[in-house]
Amino acid sequence: xxxxxxxxxxxxxxxxxxxxxxxxxxxxxxxxxxxxxxxxxxxxxxxxxxxxxxxxxxxxxxxxxxxxxxxxxxxxxxxxxxxxxxxxxxxxxxxxxxxxxxxxxxxxxxxxxxxxxxxxxxxxxxxxxxxxxxxxxxxxxxxxxxxxxxxxxxxxxxxxxxxxxxxxxxxxxxxxxxxxxxxxxxxxxxxxxxxxxxxxxxxxxxxxxxxxxxxxxxxxxxxxxxxxxxxxxxxxxxxxxxxxxxxxxxxxxxxxxxxxxxxxxxxxxxxxxxxxxxxxxxxxxxxxxxxxxxxxxxxxxxxxxxxxxxxxxxxxxxxxxxxxxxxxxxxxxxxxxxxxxxxxxxxxxxxxxxxxxxxxxxxxxxxxxxxxxxxxxxxxxxxxxxxxxxxxxxxxxxxxxxxxxxxxxxxxxxxxx
Amino acid sequence: xxxxxxxxxxxxxxxxxxxxxxxxxxxxxxxxxxxxxxxxxxxxxxxxxxxxxxxxxxxxxxxxxxxxxxxxxxxxxxxxxxxxxxxxxxxxxxxxxxxxxxxxxxxxxxxxxxxxxxxxxxxxxxxxxxxxxxxxxxxxxxxxxxxxxxxxxxxxxxxxxxxxxxxxxxxxxxxxxxxxxxxxxxxxxxxxxxxxxxxxxxxxxxxxxxxxxxxxxxxxxxxxxxxxxxxxxxxxxxxxxxxxxxxxxxxxxxxxxxxxxxxxxxxxxxxxxxxxxxxxxxxxxxxxxxxxxxxxxxxxxxxxxxx
Numbered sequence: 090x091x092x093x094x095x096x097x098x099x100x101x102x103x104x105x106x107x108x109x110x111x112x113x114x115x116x117x118x119x120x121x122x123x124x125x126x127x128x129x130x131x132x133x134x135x136x137x138x139x140x141x142x143x144x145x146x147x148x149x150x151x152x153x154x155x156x157x158x159x160x161x162x163x164x165x166x167x168x169x170x171x172x173x174x175x176x177x178x179x180x181x182x183x184x185x186x187x188x189x190x191x192x193x194x195x196x197x198x199x200x201x202x203x204x205x206x207x208x209x210x211x212x213x214x215x216x217x218x219x220x221x222x223x224x225x226x227x228x229x230x231x232x233x234x235x236x237x238x239x240x241x242x243x244x245x246x247x248x249x250x251x252x253x254x255x256x257x258x259x260x261x262x263x264x265x266x267x268x269x270x271x272x273x274x275x276x277x278x279x280x281x282x283x284x285x286x287x288x289x290x291x292x293x294x295x296x297x298x299x300x301x302x303x304x305x306x307x308x309x310x311x312x313x314x315x316x317x318x319x320x321x322x323x324x325x326x327x328x329x330x331x332x333x334x335x336x337x338x339x340x341x342x343x344x345x346x347x348x349x350x351x352x353x354x355x356x357x358x359x360x361x362x363x364x365x366x367x368x369x370x371x372x373x374x375x376x377x378x379x380x381x382x383x384x385x386x387x388x389x390x391x392x393x394x395x396x397x398x399x400x401x402x403x404x405x406x407x408x409x410x411x412x413x414x415x416x417x418x419x420x421x422x423x424x425x426x427x428x429x430x431x432x433x434x435x436x437x438x439x440x441x442x443x444x445x446x447x448x449x450x451x452x453x454x455x456x457x458x459x460x461x462x463x464x465x466x467x468x469x470x471x472x473x474x475x476x477x478x479x480x481x482x483x484x485x486x487x488x489x490x491x492x493x494x495x496x497x498x499x500x501x502x503x504x505x506x
Numbered sequence: 507x508x509x510x511x512x513x514x515x516x517x518x519x520x521x522x523x524x525x526x527x528x529x530x531x532x533x534x535x536x537x538x539x540x541x542x543x544x545x546x547x548x549x550x551x552x553x554x555x556x557x558x559x560x561x562x563x564x565x566x567x568x569x570x571x572x573x574x575x576x577x578x579x580x581x582x583x584x585x586x587x588x589x590x591x592x593x594x595x596x597x598x599x600x601x602x603x604x605x606x607x608x609x610x611x612x613x614x615x616x617x618x619x620x621x622x623x624x625x626x627x628x629x630x631x632x633x634x635x636x637x638x639x640x641x642x643x644x645x646x647x648x649x650x651x652x653x654x655x656x657x658x659x660x661x662x663x664x665x666x667x668x669x670x671x672x673x674x675x676x677x678x679x680x681x682x683x684x685x686x687x688x689x690x691x692x693x694x695x696x697x698x699x700x701x702x703x704x705x706x707x708x709x710x711x712x713x714x715x716x717x718x719x720x721x722x723x724x725x726x727x728x729x730x731x732x733x734x735x736x737x738x739x740x741x742x743x744x745x746x747x748x749x750x751x752x753x754x755x756x757x758x759x760x761x762x763x764x765x766x767x768x769x770x771x772x773x774x775x776x777x778x779x780x781x782x783x784x785x786x787x788x789x790x791x792x793x794x795x796x797x798x799x800x801x802x803x804x805x806x807x808x809x810x811x812x813x
Contacts, residue, residue: 156774160773160774160776163559163560163776164559164776167559167562185560188561188563189560189561189562189563190562190563191562270754270756271754271755271756271757271758272754322664323664323665323668324664324665324668326665326667326668326757327646327665327667327668327756460561461560463560463775464560464775467770467774467775471582471758471759472758474756474757474758475757475758475759475760477668477757478668478669478670478756478757478758478760480670480757480758480760481758501561501564
């Protein structure tokens with residue numbers, strides 16, 4: 090009892106001390122604390138505190154779901170709040186935040202972008218200026234079962250053929266599983282199929298080409314693999330990342346499209362496919378090259394922050410090789426620095442073979458770099474899902490989506506010369 | 507607020523009374539204004555502006571009826587309205603019919619009445635989100651309860667929530683499961699107000715059970731039925747959480763009701779102006795329905811109930 094009272098008293102006194110020291114500025118950072126990401130970030134912030142005793146650093150809690158974090162950021166930044174000073178952004182948000190004037194250009198700090206994967210840096214440029222630095226790279230990968238086939242398929246057609254054969258032979262109930270629920274993950278899977286067929290959402294001039302012949306072929310292929318040859322189960326139309334991981338982990342699927350996070354989890358004791366799977370680049374289709382969507386997170390500085398220099402010091406610290414390798418080891422996330430992939434330290438830290446990871450990253454394509462990516466994604470989510478659930482023909486669905494996107498861009502005077 | 511002169515003592519004391527009355531009413535009035543009236547006015551004002559939080563460079567220009575015109579031209583709005591209308595009609599029919607049956611069954615229970623009624627009300631006490639999650643799990647996966655039960659049937663879809671028609675079935679079932687007990691309890695109260703001697707007289711006259719139901723129960727239960735129908739339709743019109751959790755409005759937007767569309771516009775796309783206009787439309791529609799019902803059924807139904 091007395092010790093509890095003493096604790097309470099000590100707590101109150103600490104609080105008083107904190108209040109007295111309130112004028113001291115606190116550098117704040119917010120980002121995903123999901124799973125092991127929180128663990129590694131706390132660890133590294135503690136190390137940063139020790140290295141910079143003059144700075145006070147604090148974590149700002151934000152929702153785990155990326156969409157909700159996005160909403161919250163937008164509301165904060167509309168209100169011109171200077172906190173958090175350092176923002177973890179999903180790579181597709183960078184142009185949006187840059188165009189809105191919510192994040193500061195990093196060119197003044199002269200960051201060492203030459204050491205990073207060029208595609209990951211390009212996704213963070215807006216109108217020629219760099220607005221964020223890649224923190225870790227997420228990339229779509231093909232998970233395949235080494236006990237069911239000798240080598241991964243080299244094309245989408247081969248993948249479908251192998252799936253059909255394995256299903257017919259009752260080796261697995263499902264062939265290929267990907268994220269097909271109506272949410273942002275569906276557009277990632279769609280972009281990858283688009284790339285495999287040589288299509289795109291926007292071309293290099295920012296023109297809308299999502300209703301091209303290649304795009305119609307890609308979407309038709311996706312629909313037919315669900316409702317035609319059954320190489321993809323119709324259940325994927327309600328599935329997100331974790332649903333597909335459970336199916337693959339329980340040995341129900343021959344192939345899975347997923348992010349790198351699944352690799353470590355599939356190797357654990359709960360997994361029925363531990364030791365019986367590997368990763369490869371997503372296969373290409375007729376007329377296209379293999380195309381994995383390039384995702385991941387970046388670090389940016391809040392434009393309303395009153396301590397941008399300290400904020401950059403924190404970003405610089407988090408991007409040191411030591412921190413990146415630790416993040417790879419604990420959270421399984423790929424570092425954006427190309428050179429690291431040749432080091433023994435990273436090879437030892439990553440569960441995915443480092444050379445394989447590098448090969449997949451170099452083949453990856455960025456999603457459209459536009460300040461209205463989230464709007465494009467919303468429009469396409471509805472149209473693509475309508476086509477996949479056979480409410481509309483792929484051609485009509487994509488024509489609708491293209492018209493809506495063109496109208497949006499025209500209204501905003503973006504692109505479409 | 508009519509000012510009648512009560513005493514010839516002069517205006518002075520009257521004014522003092524009025525002032526006192528106003529002072530006493532003021533807090534309640536201020537709260538009503540601040541929390542009821544002001545938000546509506548504010549929303550209306552917002553609905554006349556183009557205001558997209560994601561694009562601050564566009565500012566917040568006044569666009570008059572621009573947002574309303576955009577909504578009227580939007581096919582997604584009309585289909586959301588259609589889905590809402592369908593949901594209201596379908597759940598109303600199912601829940602009134604099932605609720606009436608349940609109420610008549612409850613009316614006959616003679617032993618452990620309190621216990622039975624409490625047990626029946628349980629589904630209604632479960633939070634909607636929990637109900638929605640339970641029903642989603644039953645219908646979601648290929649190994650789910652519903653797909654297993656409907657196993658051999660060739661009418662059962664492989665994936666309920668990926669079929670624009672079949673996706674409605676779990677939605678309607680879940681809503682019926684949750685709210686039928688509420689309707690039943692409302693109707694039970696109505697049933698118990700019916701004078702038993704009417705039935706006895708009808709029986710003596712040789713009226714069949716159907717005729718007794720048709721000519722005694724139904725007409726006398728009408729006020730209770732109307733109240734239940736009004737409550738349920740206004741509630742179903744606002745349906746949000748059930749659909750949000752179970753289908754998210756999908757596949758595509760095949761099960762998206764108006765409340766979910768408003769939510770997506772306002773809080774996911776952060777288009778405040780457009781979302782405010784949608785909210786105003788929903789508000790006005792609910793308001794008109796409520797007013798019309800009160801006019802049609804008369805205040806009577808409510809007065810009798812509260813008496």
